[in-house]
Amino acid sequence: MDIIVNAIVLKSVDYKDNDKILTLYSLEKGKITAGIKGVKKSGAKLKFASEPFALCEYVLAERAGRYTVIGATYIDTFFNLRLSLEKYYTSSVILETLNLLTGENEPDHDLFTLAINAVKHVNYQSGELTALNSFLLNFINLLGYGIQKINCNGCDCKIDGRVFFSSRFAEFYCSSCRIDDAMEITLETYEALSSIFNKSIEDAVKVTLPRTAEVKLLKFLTYYLQTKTEVNVKSIKSLIDFIS
Ligand SMILES: [Zn+2]
Known part of the structure; x- marks a missing residue:
């Protein structure tokens, strides 16, 4: 048939x-x-x-x-992906992530739409790294490991000093409320995440972030995804080496 x-x-x-x-x-x-x-x-x-x-x-x-x-x-x-190394490496991460973290014969309309949207943005527009970060953040959500809220889980403040993150609970904490297993992350990473949090890729790419913040956020999301799934997306290293 x-x-x-x-x-x-x-x-x-x-x-x-x-x-x-x-x-x-x-x-x-x-x-x-x-x-x-x-x-x-x-x-x-x-x-x-x-x-x-x-x-x-x-x-x-x-x-x-x-x-x-x-x-x-x-x-x-998606011809532009072959013309720019940054676009090529960025979209390679999207495809490898999909390949490693989806099972055979498990259709998922939302994930398909998200992935194609992400590749389209990388191919046709600038803001490649923000599109990738937004893809990863939304993908993590679809996997069921989503970060539910950006404010401190203890006092509900928008954190503006030292920031702590617990991978186990997927929660942020300020320095007064921090719990033992939360690790410190930079304020720049936290603010970059805040700026694209709960946004579609279309809206996320309207946010302009400094390159350092984009890279820090990519490293953070990679670390979190790897902690939750125990899968190592190798092309992320090639991308980070290329852009650093
Ligand atoms: Zn707090």
């Missing part, structure tokens, strides 16, 4: 002489694996649909639970 899915290529690996195996993140089926034949031959008709970042409508043939791409139509090539 043939099925049609809207999907982005998370990963593409060589298989046999001329084929590839794609990891797709699709609206309809979540993450799936699909073979695509002959795409390494010159002039192959479906070559475009086998490149990382390609967003296409795929026609898949299903046989014994395995998918093979038999047709594809472009929705977006």
Whole structure:
């Protein structure tokens, strides 16, 4: 039976002489694996649909639970991602995060929309790091590890001195209310997080943050995500090395 899915290529690996195996993140089926034949031959008709970042409508043939791409139509090539290293590294983090932290055949409409939105922002606009931070913050929410409130969990103040964060409870504390397992983070990180907290990517990218604040926030969100999921998104290191 043939099925049609809207999907982005998370990963593409060589298989046999001329084929590839794609990891797709699709609206309809979540993450799936699909073979695509002959795409390494010159002039192959479906070559475009086998490149990382390609967003296409795929026609898949299903046989014994395995998918093979038999047709594809472009929705977006996200071509700018290949022209700027910062855009390339930033969107690689989005795709790797999706790949590592989603299960096969678990469709999630909100997550698909969030991810495509994030890649679009990185491709078409400036504010790449803020778009990534907003993606991570919203993604953490969808995973169920969301930070519920930005004010001090003890006295409910907007913190403006020393800031402490408990990964275990996902809560912030001021210096008077701090609890034992909360670690200190910089005020700059906290204020950067506050400025994009509870915002969609569209609204978050309207906030202009200094580069140092964006990087600190990225490191904080990476640390928190890793603590909660025990997954190490390797491309974040490449991105941080590149922008530092
Ligand atoms: Zn307090």
